[in-house]
Amino acid sequence: MVKENISKEEPLLISGDLAVDDRGEVGFINNFDMTSVRRFYTVTNHKQGFIRAWHAHKKESKYVTVVNGAAIIAAVKIDSWDNPSKDLKIYKFILSDVRPSVVFIPKGYANGFMNLTVDTKILFFSNSILEKSMGDDIRYDAYYWNPWQIIER
Numbered sequence: 532m533v534k535e536n537i538s539k540e541e542p543l544l545i546s547g548d549l550a551v552d553d554r555g556e557v558g559f560i561n562n563f564d565m566t567s568v569r570r571f572y573t574v575t576n577h578k579q580g581f582i583r584a585w586h587a588h589k590k591e592s593k594y595v596t597v598v599n600g601a602a603i604i605a606a607v608k609i610d611s612w613d614n615p616s617k618d619l620k621i622y623k624f625i626l627s628d629v630r631p632s633v634v635f636i637p638k639g640y641a642n643g644f645m646n647l648t649v650d651t652k653i654l655f656f657s658n659s660i661l662e663k664s665m666g667d668d669i670r671y672d673a674y675y676w677n678p679w680q681i682i683e684r
Contacts, residue, residue, distance in 0.1 A: 539592075539637050542606040542622040547631030558631040563594070567658040573598070574653045576646045582679055584643020585671035587612075591659040593636045595644070600651030601627040605678040606640045612669060615641075623678045626653075641671055645679045 547560030574583065587609055595604050606622045609615050624634045625647075633656075636642045644653060657664060 539635060541608075542624070542637065542640065543635040544624055545594075545633040545635060547633070549629075549631065560596070560631050560633050563633050565594075565656065567592070568594070568656045569658055569660050571654060571656045574644075574655065575651065579646060579649045579651075582643065582645045582673045584645075584673045585641040585675055586643065587641035587669040587671065588638055588659070588664065588667045589669070590638050590667045591657055591664050592638045593642065593658075594633050594656040595626070595636065595642070596631070596633045596654050596656075597626040597628050598652050598654050599628050600646060600648035601625065601629075602647055602651050602653055603645045603678065604634050604642070604653075605644065605676070606634075606636045606642045607676050608640050609669075615671070615675075617676065619676065621676050621678045641669070641676075643673065647681075 545560055545563050547558060550557045576583070584605065585607070604624045604626055607619045610619060626632055626634065659667065
């Protein structure tokens with residue numbers, strides 16, 4: 532189980548599961564400990580393939596899940612807030628409403644996403660109240676790091 536008081540240095544995928552029977556299905560992420568969550572919000576885009584990135588926080592951590600559709604979720608640990616390296620390791624996750632999961636993005640990281648389907652809705656959980664988050668808000672260009680290409684295989 533992921534707990535806020537455990538040192539979390541890197542983004543982490545918290546996998547869930549799906550139970551299906553003759554009544555329907557139940558999706559769940561039982562290892563997601565929401566003790567530290569202070570607020571949540573949803574984000575949708577008007578078109579498929581739209582990128583919202585890069586949004587960083589020195590103090591705020593986030594949890595991200597896709598409640599409808601599918602998306603690429605990415606994160607990068609910032610090495611210099613004024614001029615981060617373009618060669619930083621990119622953590623890339625593909626989330627879908629078909630398989631319940633949550634991505635943890637620690638403080639000190641920039642994050643972004645690209646929706647893969649038109650109907651994508653992403654739910655963000657934050658460990659910071661809005662007033663504190665607004666004072667801890669650093670932005671970089673959407674293509675400063677580029678995990679957005681889909682490689683056909």
